[in-house]
Amino acid sequence: QSVLTQPPSASGTPGQRVSISCSGSSSNIVSNTVNWYQQLPGMAPKLLIYITNQRPSGVPDRFSGSKSGTSASLAISGLQSEDEADYYCAAWDDSLNGPVFGGGTKLTVL
Amino acid sequence: EVQLVESGGGLIQPGGSLRLSCAASGLFVSSWFMTWVRQAPGKGLEWVSLIYSDGKTAYADSVRGRFTISRDYSKNTLFLQMNGLRAEDTAVYFCARAPVKFNYNYYMDVWGKGTTVTVSS
Numbered sequence: 001q002s003v004l005t006q007p008p009s010a011s012g013t014p015g016q017r018v019s020i021s022c023s024g025s026s027s028n029i030v031s032n033t034v035n036w037y038q039q040l041p042g043m044a045p046k047l048l049i050y051i052t053n054q055r056p057s058g059v060p061d062r063f064s065g066s067k068s069g070t071s072a073s074l075a076i077s078g079l080q081s082e083d084e085a086d087y088y089c090a091a092w093d094d095s096l097n098g099p100v101f102g103g104g105t106k107l108t109v110l
Numbered sequence: 111e112v113q114l115v116e117s118g119g120g121l122i123q124p125g126g127s128l129r130l131s132c133a134a135s136g137l138f139v140s141s142w143f144m145t146w147v148r149q150a151p152g153k154g155l156e157w158v159s160l161i162y163s164d165g166k167t168a169y170a171d172s173v174r175g176r177f178t179i180s181r182d183y184s185k186n187t188l189f190l191q192m193n194g195l196r197a198e199d200t201a202v203y204f205c206a207r208a209p210v211k212f213n214y215n216y217y218m219d220v221w222g223k224g225t226t227v228t229v230s231s
Contacts, residue, residue, distance in 0.1 A: 002154060035217040037155070044204055044224055045147075045155065050217040088155050092216040098168050099145070099216050104154040 003028065004089050004102035011108040012079045020105045022072040022089030028100055032092040034072040036065055039086045039104075048087070049074060076107075084109045112136035112220050114188075114205050119225030126195050126229075132188035132205030132222055139181045139188045143208035145218055146179060146190050148201035148227075158203070159190065173199075195229045202226050 005023040012018040022034065033052045037045040047056050049065035052072065064075045072091075076083055089102040118130040130146075132139070146158040159169045159179040167179050178191040188205050203225055206218035 032214045032216070037218075039155075044221040045206075045218075046221070047217060047219045050219070051215050056219065090155075090217070092213045094213075096171075098160065098170060099157045099218075101155040101157065 002103040003093060003096070003100035004091065006087075006089060006102035006105045008103065009106050009108065011110055012076075013110050014079055014081060016079045017075065017077040018079055018107065019076075020074045020087055020089075020107070022074070022102050024070050024072070024091060024100075026070065027095040028091040028093040029067060029070050029072055031094060034065065034067050035090045036063075036074045037088045037090065039088065041085075045088065079109055081109050083107060112207075114207065114220055114222035116203060116205055116222040116225035119203065119227045121228045121230065122195055123231050124196060124229055127191070127193045128195065128227060130190040130192065130203055130205075130225055130227070132190075134186045134188065134207075137207060137220065138183075139186055139207075140183045143210060143216070144179075144181065144188045145206045145208055146188075147204045147206060147218070148199075149204070149224075150198075150201040153201075156201075160208070161188070192227070195227075197229050200227060200229045 036049040038048045039045045053065045086104045093100040113135045115133045145160040161179045176194040180189045205222045207220040
């Protein structure tokens with residue numbers, strides 16, 4: 001059981017906009033920033049969004065992050081086939097004194 | 111090029127010990143918050159342990175008392191000593207850098223490719 005809650009799956013067609021939610025609590029998402037990682041099969045996670053809505057160099061602006069209250073979201077616009085991957089949200093948890101992750105969302109591009 | 115390379119994984123019997131290494135290049139492990147994250151087969155990511163730039167350490171409840179994180183300045187290497195291994199510790203173990211100064215904006219920007227630990231008799 002992950003501390004942060006994500007839908008196990010999401011899907012969309014090329015060009016579509018999809019959103020992945022991440023639900024947490026006052027000890028993590030409310031009081032700390034949220035990060036998103038993309039993991040392709042057999043690969044290490046890759047930082048996609050940090051400090052809730054910042055993109056590392058090289059990440060397309062099709063990816064965006066936001067948060068409100070106890071929830072955060074990752075939005076992907078102009079969906080492409082190479083976006084098919086697992087996506088994880090993460091945040092520091094003040095109660096557990098460490099970073100916590102969501103269970104991951106498998107994105108399928110139809 | 112900034113790079114982290116893990117090693118030391120393998121097949122180990124329950125109750126056994128392993129020491130994982132994470133060799134860094136292009137960054138100094140002693141200058142950053144460094145983290146171990148694991149991923150059990152077919153499962154999600156799970157934080158294991160971290161060491162702050164000042165040397166303080168933190169552990170997930172699932173490994174506290176069994177695992178020890180450390181670093182070697184001269185070798186520029188991060189370690190994870192794992193004792194009392196259990197079947198549920200079977201996972202790919204990743205090391206990662208957190209380029210932050212405070213917990214509230216904790217994120218990991220450089221990841222190794224991982225090393226596989228299998229605990230089985």
